[in-house]
Structure formats: C-alpha cells, structure tokens
Amino acid sequence: MQQIINFLIRNKNNILFLLLLSVSLFLTIQSHSYQKSKFISSANFISGGIYSWSSNINTYFNLEEYNLRLLEENERLRSRLATYEDSLDIKDYEDTISFNGSYTFRASEVINNNYAKMDNYLTIKNGSRSGIERDMGVVTSKGIVGIVENVSPNYSTVISILNSNSKINAQLKKSNHFGTLVWNGRDPNIVQLTDVPAIAPVKKGDTIITGGRSLIFPKGLQIGSITDYQLDQSESYYTIDIELFNDMTNIGYVYIIENTAQAEIRKLQKLTKDE
Known part of the structure; x- marks a missing residue:
C-alpha cells in the first residue's frame, strides 16, 4: 500500500x-x-476492428450451422422457382413478399450482437463505402433483425428488435389488422405486438409479418408466430406475444434492405406537410 x-x-x-x-x-x-x-x-x-477479429474466431466455430441455413434458404428458393416454372397462376403467389421493384439487398456479416440488455445493438461489417445508410432494414432468411442507426465508412450499428426504442409496423398474416412490434426486455426469443384491435382474428400459432406501412421494410417479411395474447383493461386492444423465427442470440450473416424509392417518397411527404 x-x-x-x-x-x-x-x-x-x-x-x-x-x-x-x-x-x-x-x-x-x-x-x-x-x-x-x-x-x-x-x-x-x-x-x-476489435469486433471483426473476435467475429472471425466465432464464425469459424459456427460454419456448420451457417452452411445449414444457406442450404435451407436455397431449398426454399428452388421450391419457389419450381412452382414458378410449373404454373403462372396468381394464387401460387399469395404468400410472396411485396417488393414492388423498389428494394435492393446487400449481404453483410455481423461482428457483434447484444441481446442480454434492455437496449441491444448489432455491429455489421459494412458501412457507407458499401452504400449502407441510416434507416435501412436488416433481415435474415428467417425474419427481421433491426434497423441501421449509425454508419462509419466500414461499419454500421443496427438497433435490434430487442431494444426498448424499437417500434416496427407489423400485422397478422391472415388479416390486414396491424399493430406496433416492441420488446418488453425479458425473453430474447419473445417480442410483443401491441395496439391490435379486439376485432382482429387472433389465434395461437398464427404468423406475424411486416405490415409494409413504413419506408423501411416491404410487406410480408416473416417475424414470428403467436404464442399468447390478452386484451387490455378497456378490452379494446390486444397485446400479443410472438416467438421469433430468428434466433436473435445467434446471428451470423444478414441482408441490408434498401428502399430505392425512399428519398423520393420522403421528399413528396415533406412537400405535402409544408403546403
């Protein structure tokens, strides 16, 4: 001493x-x-740079699982392609995602992923030099992950759906009833859909998808399935528990979605507000 x-x-x-x-x-x-x-x-x-170094080690030990995911995704894509070749009936495409030709995708690697806090973030290995910008959606082949928040030349941080500040438009797949996707900070596998009207046909096991009412995610991206639900005190709105299709504790590679029409739409909306 x-x-x-x-x-x-x-x-x-x-x-x-x-x-x-x-x-x-x-x-x-x-x-x-x-x-x-x-x-x-x-x-x-x-x-x-630090996250990238540690991520390389983690990626090596998870190669088998990542390859399995790629095989599963390729299997689904090949199945859709076969359906397309066999028939042009519009009924075969009721479950497809509505991209409307306005979205492009960029692949990226996750080098850091938080999921044990109340406000969680991911870091991805692409930034402004790769065309990444704020407010781009981030997904995997199994569902949504979050939204890009900050960007440097070579890296970007993503606000996870496991974040108290995350609010994403989502809806029931079997109807057009929608609400706001949030997280209560408890289970990293369960998120909540709030403000769903009581007249909505809610059922356990039903799928929740993105609603397409924002400029970030197209309509129809999968989120998860309903595990539980309850009405609020006024019995006017549901709060629905959703088990995520993504394993948010093990995200290796993601796709960044760019809405190429976003700037034009925002400019038009601003002009409308100013008038």
Missing part, C-alpha cells in the same frame, strides 16, 4: 496532466458537433 502511495506522490504532476487532458477532450467533444461526429466515427472504426 505504501508503494502505491509513493508512486502516486512521485507522479502526481503527470497524473494531474492526464486527468485535465481527459476532461478537456471530453468537454470539447460534447460541445462541438463536428468533433463529436469525428469521435464517434473513430470509435466505430476501432471497436469495429
């Missing part, structure tokens, strides 16, 4: 200098938007 005290006394000037330097840097970053943005970008670069 005496040695520690002697060390602090001998180096008190250096310690004081480092302390004051840290405080001044903190105040500079907090009070100037330019320095703050540069700091965030640099932090994303450093943390992204």
Whole structure:
C-alpha cells in the first residue's frame, strides 16, 4: 500500500496532466458537433476492428450451422422457382413478399450482437463505402433483425428488435389488422405486438409479418408466430406475444434492405406537410 502511495506522490504532476487532458477532450467533444461526429466515427472504426477479429474466431466455430441455413434458404428458393416454372397462376403467389421493384439487398456479416440488455445493438461489417445508410432494414432468411442507426465508412450499428426504442409496423398474416412490434426486455426469443384491435382474428400459432406501412421494410417479411395474447383493461386492444423465427442470440450473416424509392417518397411527404 505504501508503494502505491509513493508512486502516486512521485507522479502526481503527470497524473494531474492526464486527468485535465481527459476532461478537456471530453468537454470539447460534447460541445462541438463536428468533433463529436469525428469521435464517434473513430470509435466505430476501432471497436469495429476489435469486433471483426473476435467475429472471425466465432464464425469459424459456427460454419456448420451457417452452411445449414444457406442450404435451407436455397431449398426454399428452388421450391419457389419450381412452382414458378410449373404454373403462372396468381394464387401460387399469395404468400410472396411485396417488393414492388423498389428494394435492393446487400449481404453483410455481423461482428457483434447484444441481446442480454434492455437496449441491444448489432455491429455489421459494412458501412457507407458499401452504400449502407441510416434507416435501412436488416433481415435474415428467417425474419427481421433491426434497423441501421449509425454508419462509419466500414461499419454500421443496427438497433435490434430487442431494444426498448424499437417500434416496427407489423400485422397478422391472415388479416390486414396491424399493430406496433416492441420488446418488453425479458425473453430474447419473445417480442410483443401491441395496439391490435379486439376485432382482429387472433389465434395461437398464427404468423406475424411486416405490415409494409413504413419506408423501411416491404410487406410480408416473416417475424414470428403467436404464442399468447390478452386484451387490455378497456378490452379494446390486444397485446400479443410472438416467438421469433430468428434466433436473435445467434446471428451470423444478414441482408441490408434498401428502399430505392425512399428519398423520393420522403421528399413528396415533406412537400405535402409544408403546403
């Protein structure tokens, strides 16, 4: 203990200098938007490099599972292709996703994934240099994952659906009744669909999909299946528990969805509000 005290006394000037330097840097970053943005970008670069290194190790030990997922996805795509070749009946496409030619996809690798907190994020190995921007949707072949929030040149952070601030439009697959997809912070496999009207035909086992009423996700992307539901005190709206199709504790690769018509639609909506 005496040695520690002697060390602090001998180096008190250096310690004081480092302390004051840290405080001044903190105040500079907090009070100037330019320095703050540069700091965030640099932090994303450093943390992204660390996450990338650890992700490479994790990916190696999960190659078998990732390959199995790719095989399953290829099987589904081949089945749809076979159906398309056999028939052009519109009834065969009632379950297809409504992309309307406005969406493009980019593949990316997840290098960090949180799921044990109240507000969880993912980090992906693509950024602005790959065309990634804020408010792009992130999905896997099994369901939705989240929405891009911050972007640096080579990395992006994604606000997970397992986040108290996440609110995504979703609906019952068997009807057009929709609500807001949220998470109560408890089970990483279960999310909630709120504000669904009491007249909706809710049934355990039914599938929940994206509603297509936002500019981020197209209509029809799978989310999960209903495990439980209950009416609120006024008996006007349901709160529905949904078991996710995605295993949010094990996300290896994702697709980033870009709505190519988003900028045009936002511009039109802004003009309408200004008039």
